Amino acid sequence: MTEYRNFVGGRFLDGASLFDDVNPVDGTVVARVHEADASVVDRAVRAARTALDGPWGRMTVADRCRLMRAVADEIDRRADDLLAAEVADTGKPEAGARELDIARAAANFRSFADVVAAEGVESFLLDYGQGRQALNYAVRKPLGVVAAIAPWNLPLLLLTWKLAPALASGNTVVVKPSEETPGSATVLAEIMTAAGVPDGVFNLVHGFGAGSAGELLTTHPGIDGVTFTGSSATGAGIMKAVAPRVRPVSFELGGKNAALVFADADLDATVEGLTRSVFANTGQVCLCTERVYIERSVFDEVSERLAASARSLRLGRPCDPATTTGPVISAVHQRKVLDYFDLAERAGATVLTGGQAAKVDSDLAGGFWVEPTLWTGLTNADRVVREEIFGPAAALIPFDTEEEAVRLANDTDYGLAASVWTTDLSRGHRVAQRMAVGIAWVNTWFLRELRSPFGGRGLSGIGREGGRHSLDFYTEPTNVCVAI
Ligand SMILES: NC(=O)c1ccc[n+]([C@@H]2O[C@H](COP(=O)([O-])OP(=O)(O)OC[C@H]3O[C@@H](n4cnc5c(N)ncnc54)[C@H](O)[C@@H]3O)[C@@H](O)[C@H]2O)c1
């Protein structure tokens, strides 16, 4: 049986206890995971501090960026091992995981190597009277020892989205992957060593959240900042944990994302795009659409075509090329999603498609399967339309005017993403700019420019990461003012 160990100061360490790593496709145990206790977490934070004060802390930007590219190359070389670990933990279809999760991990490191290598020094000449001048320049220094806590939906993509800028900026890290998906982060530890990243720069602790490695890490006095991706509730808990020491946080949290479909949209492209935006990764992407507002004149046509597209999705084994959709991550999450299915029906929803636990082959019956689901007959007042489900489901709601569409879309406590579908690009720009979100797509979805600001507002997060925006979190500028 595979065992996933903690990785501290360049060595794999046993944990105080073991927990099961379950494959959501069939409910079988695929590995045993070493849970880090307080002593292992403390050793990891100390190793990170020691590394920061060692050769890594004195490394030139050019050498660090060279190492980031070496990590990306090693990710490419170990792609099959990363894919196997990610698929065993998540049950997601192999083709999609290779194309998105694994490929983006390498791209994240290359993107931030480019950003850091190109980053200059911000400077200003101050004229302060009688011909006198002062030169101001801001040098960026690493934040220090960064705690990176990742979720289970895009484990490697989201972990490396934090790791790449953190390491490229000269920090050292202690990462805590989700207890549901320990595998790819453990392979990444091997990759770091193989790429030449010095011992102690990358440390990995396994475990759970409150009362386990996650909370032990965020409350550790040796942590200089926390970057976290996960639920809004957990984000709030982490804010409390770091508040006594006033440590900075960067949060990518939940979403309740809207799509606006106008009557003049290219309906073929829109139905294809919406099918991806609602059901990608079995709806377990914080950017997924869970509210689809459709101009009334095309409401019936779009609803019927979207339902037909959802019914064409194929739930099955990750290795089957015909599989489009995997299970949800766990029995607990399956119950949460099914409870929302029940809530929708109690709220009077019409189930266009889905609404139940999915029927699968007997050898998969131990897995956590749900039907891709679409509802009509709900409103913004319903809990199912206000609360994040984080599963393969969306409510379809009609609108009559652009103003009404904008109001409905922005009527949420979240603020992560939106998509606007129209062939009138003036309207596309106008409506996208009015979305109270971090990222608004027009006639596309989940198309990512890694240098652009990415993140959410309200319950969807704090801060932006991406390109130079990541440097605002992972570095601390010191402005030097020199009287000339
Ligand atoms: N905005 C994004 O980019 C994004 C990405 C993925 C998931 N999410 C959100 O995350 C949720 C689903 O993912 P999840 O169930 O893994 O989220 P989660 O918040 O339960 O867990 C995320 C991570 O935080 C850890 N954790 C939990 N409690 C903690 C605590 N008190 N202290 C420290 N660490 C703790 C977990 O062990 C895990 O590693 C959904 O709400 C989804 O929208 C957001």
Ligand SMILES: O=C/C=C/C=C(\O)C(=O)O
């Ligand atoms: O589930 C959340 C997905 C987040 C995606 C990113 O952070 C990204 O594409 O960089």
